[in-house]
Amino acid sequence: MVTHVSQGNRSLSQGLGSLGDFFPNKEIRCRVRGCDNSWHMAADDLLRQLTSQDPELPERMCESCYETYNTLSAQDVPCSRAGCTHTWHWTRYQQLEARVAGHTTPPRRFCAECSHEMAAIADRQMPCRARGCSKTWVWTRQQQMTWDGDRPPTRLCPDCFDKLRSLQDRQEPCKARGCKNTWSWPAFQQLEYHLAGGDLDKPPRRLCHTCFEALQTLHDLELPCKVKECQRTWRFTTFAQLEHRLAAGGEATPPPPERMCPECFRFFQQAQDVARPCRNRRCPNTWTYTRGWQLKDWLKGRTAPPQLMCAACTEKLAQLHERPMPCSVPGCQETWPYTPMDQLHDALAGGREPRPRRCRACDEFLTSHRAETLTCPECGQLIRWSGFEQLLCARGTFVKPTRCSDCAAKDLPTQPPKAPPTLDHHLIVRMPVNGRWNADAAIAGWPPHLDHDSLARAERADIRIVALGDDLTWSTEKKEESWPHLLEEKLNADLADEALAVAVINAGIAGTTSRQAMIRLHRDLTPFTPHLVIVSFILGDSFIEPGGPALRERLPAEDAERAIRDLLTHLRRTRAQILHWTANPAFPYDHAAEKRLPREWADRQALRLSQALTYTAHLCTQRDIPTVDFRSRFEVNGKASAQKWMSDWCRHNAAGARNIAVWMAGHLVAEKLLPGLG
Numbered sequence: 001m002v003t004h005v006s007q008g009n010r011s012l013s014q015g016l017g018s019l020g021d022f023f024p025n026k027e028i029r030c031r032v033r034g035c036d037n038s039w040h041m042a043a044d045d046l047l048r049q050l051t052s053q054d055p056e057l058p059e060r061m062c063e064s065c066y067e068t069y070n071t072l073s074a075q076d077v078p079c080s081r082a083g084c085t086h087t088w089h090w091t092r093y094q095q096l097e098a099r100v101a102g103h104t105t106p107p108r109r110f111c112a113e114c115s116h117e118m119a120a121i122a123d124r125q126m127p128c129r130a131r132g133c134s135k136t137w138v139w140t141r142q143q144q145m146t147w148d149g150d151r152p153p154t155r156l157c158p159d160c161f162d163k164l165r166s167l168q169d170r171q172e173p174c175k176a177r178g179c180k181n182t183w184s185w186p187a188f189q190q191l192e193y194h195l196a197g198g199d200l201d202k203p204p205r206r207l208c209h210t211c212f213e214a215l216q217t218l219h220d221l222e223l224p225c226k227v228k229e230c231q232r233t234w235r236f237t238t239f240a241q242l243e244h245r246l247a248a249g250g251e252a253t254p255p256p257p258e259r260m261c262p263e264c265f266r267f268f269q270q271a272q273d274v275a276r277p278c279r280n281r282r283c284p285n286t287w288t289y290t291r292g293w294q295l296k297d298w299l300k301g302r303t304a305p306p307q308l309m310c311a312a313c314t315e316k317l318a319q320l321h322e323r324p325m326p327c328s329v330p331g332c333q334e335t336w337p338y339t340p341m342d343q344l345h346d347a348l349a350g351g352r353e354p355r356p357r358r359c360r361a362c363d364e365f366l367t368s369h370r371a372e373t374l375t376c377p378e379c380g381q382l383i384r385w386s387g388f389e390q391l392l393c394a395r396g397t398f399v400k401p402t403r404c405s406d407c408a409a410k411d412l413p414t415q416p417p418k419a420p421p422t423l424d425h426h427l428i429v430r431m432p433v434n435g436r437w438n439a440d441a442a443i444a445g446w447p448p449h450l451d452h453d454s455l456a457r458a459e460r461a462d463i464r465i466v467a468l469g470d471d472l473t474w475s476t477e478k479k480e481e482s483w484p485h486l487l488e489e490k491l492n493a494d495l496a497d498e499a500l501a502v503a504v505i506n507a508g509i510a511g512t513t514s515r516q517a518m519i520r521l522h523r524d525l526t527p528f529t530p531h532l533v534i535v536s537f538i539l540g541d542s543f544i545e546p547g548g549p550a551l552r553e554r555l556p557a558e559d560a561e562r563a564i565r566d567l568l569t570h571l572r573r574t575r576a577q578i579l580h581w582t583a584n585p586a587f588p589y590d591h592a593a594e595k596r597l598p599r600e601w602a603d604r605q606a607l608r609l610s611q612a613l614t615y616t617a618h619l620c621t622q623r624d625i626p627t628v629d630f631r632s633r634f635e636v637n638g639k640a641s642a643q644k645w646m647s648d649w650c651r652h653n654a655a656g657a658r659n660i661a662v663w664m665a666g667h668l669v670a671e672k673l674l675p676g677l678g
């Protein structure tokens with residue numbers, strides 16, 4: 001750069017004073033950038049300038065700048081690029097400008113080579129170092145030239161930089177309930193949280209350092225379900241343990257809490273207390289089948305709720321006492337016990353009088369004495385001498401007939417009439433209230449299809465049949481559709497000509513076994529003094545609850561054979577005829593496939609069923625108990641047709657129950673298993 005500065009022409013111009021009259025003097029600004037001073041241009045200089053070839057006004061320094069300028073000398077300054085040994089030339093004038101701007105040290109600048117090199121590169125857009133930010137910052141050429149790192153620097157984009165400056169490190173509460181400590185949330189993490197879409201007013205939930213350390217020392221625990229009947233477990237997570245410990249004051253490990261397994265909890269949450277009608281049909285009250293109780297029944301594999309009395313009935317029953325009542329048989333001095341339960345029923349029925357009943361001795365007499373046929377010695381006519389007439393004879397109020405009524409009428413036309421035939425060997429049924437069955441909720445209630453109507457019909461009947469069994473004897477939800485009920489209807493229709501009334505008592509309880517049958521025999525069978533007992537526990541004894549983590553057997557395999565042996569042995573010792581029937585077929589494999597149950601269950605269930613069929617057949621043969629097989633009749637047209645008669649994998653439906661009733665009636669008649677026939 002060339003400067004036109006020459007202080008000499010100032011004095012020269014002052015010599016041309018006369019022309020100055022025409023041209024005023026002019027103040028011109030100092031040419032040094034940043035300097036606000038001016039210098040004085042004399043009028044004659046100005047004139048000369050105007051007349052010269054160059055019409056531009058001269059550029060000059062102010063006096064002050066000029067003085068400074070004279071004190072300076074050019075310098076060679078080292079290149080500011082790291083590692084470069086070259087220099088650049090800092091001229092006096094550049095130094096002057098720097099001084100005017102207030103700098104005395106040389107600026108950072110590159111040598112000529114480095115400047116040349118820099119001209120070849122461009123500014124770079126660099127990604128913001130904050131995770132989640134897609135913006136960039138500019139890495140200038142100069143910055144690139146002076147950078148001596150191996151890798152490019154990482155920096156925030158301008159937006160992030162501003163955001164970060166607005167943030168401060170924060171202390172946030174520990175997420176563990178009961179902990180008073182905090183964890184620190186650095187501003188930079190807040191920035192990234194913000195970039196990830198987080199709301200800074202809703203900080204993340206974290207553990208304090210103490211809690212975090214404590215958590216490392218813990219392990220998840222599998223603890224037993226608090227429901228005693230349940231075999232499952234629940235998971236006590238490390239975090240739950242931590243909070244549990246904090247709740248206990250953070251001291252030594254407290255005993256673990258008692259909780260339900262997830263399955264029990266879900267059942268309990270979904271279940272609701274249910275008001276169930278009082279078992280006494282005439283009572284309008286209810287009792288509460290609680291959720292907890294339902295859960296326990298569910299765990300035991302019980303599907304039907306128990307049949308219980310309301311609180312009022314239970315209380316009333318406790319206040320009643322057994323009362324001896326005179327036997328209804330003329331001439332008998334014995335009594336029968338009027339049980340509290342019967343008293344309660346009669347009270348509920350509007351305070352009716354107890355029905356006349358016979359004492360036990362009279363009942364036993366009737367059971368052991370069937371009607372006899374005598375021949376009139378005079379005319380050869382057959383005389384029917386009923387069991388009841390025999391009883392009246394034994395009690396001294398009736399004389400054994402020696403002649404037929406026709407022959408007797410010849411001698412004694414005014415003979416008094418015999419006892420009314422409708423009373424013929426009628427039984428009074430008394431089901432005991434107290435017994436070991438009360439200790440087992442599954443059998444504490446009467447068999448569901450056995451009610452006071454059944455008792456009344458049994459008392460009137462000539463032939464009493466007790467069907468003793470499990471789900472398959474209980475048969476169907478509606479009593480009217482169950483096979484024992486249909487069997488009774490069918491036999492009464494078939495035997496109408498014989499003038500014999502038949503009662504079939506359904507002593508089946510779903511979900512029970514032969515072992516439980518032994519306990520309830522004294523209530524559900526003995527009082528009926530049956531002529532025939534139809535028994536089956538093939539399904540009940542071998543039943544395994546489908547689903548659930550463990551195989552839940554209703555009766556352990558090792559106990560099953562003994563249970564049915566004891567029952568059959570006991571039944572064989574009664575006076576009744578016994579008939580064993582096989583259950584309807586069951587299809588565990590189809591059920592397992594449909595419900596995705598473990599193959600293990602189907603295998604085990606199929607095995608238990610086939611074992612039960614085998615050993616029960618053997619036990620019956622040993623005891624001379626006939627067996628009738630309905631399985632093959634179900635499957636006579638193949639499995640598909642059998643399944644039309646099934647309501648699920650093991651229970652028959654109403655159509656199946658109709659078949660069983662018809663087959664059973666046919667079998668009883670054909671095999672002469674009913675007393676008083678053929």
Ligand SMILES: [Zn+2]
Nearest residue numbers: 030035062065
């Ligand atoms: Zn100046």
Ligand SMILES: [Zn+2]
Nearest residue numbers: 079084111114
């Ligand atoms: Zn350089």
Ligand SMILES: [Zn+2]
Nearest residue numbers: 128133157160
């Ligand atoms: Zn950014």
Ligand SMILES: [Zn+2]
Nearest residue numbers: 174179208211
């Ligand atoms: Zn904490």
Ligand SMILES: [Zn+2]
Nearest residue numbers: 225230261264
């Ligand atoms: Zn459980």
Ligand SMILES: [Zn+2]
Nearest residue numbers: 278283310313
């Ligand atoms: Zn009641």
Ligand SMILES: [Zn+2]
Nearest residue numbers: 327332359362
């Ligand atoms: Zn009596």
Ligand SMILES: [Zn+2]
Nearest residue numbers: 376379404407
């Ligand atoms: Zn006669």
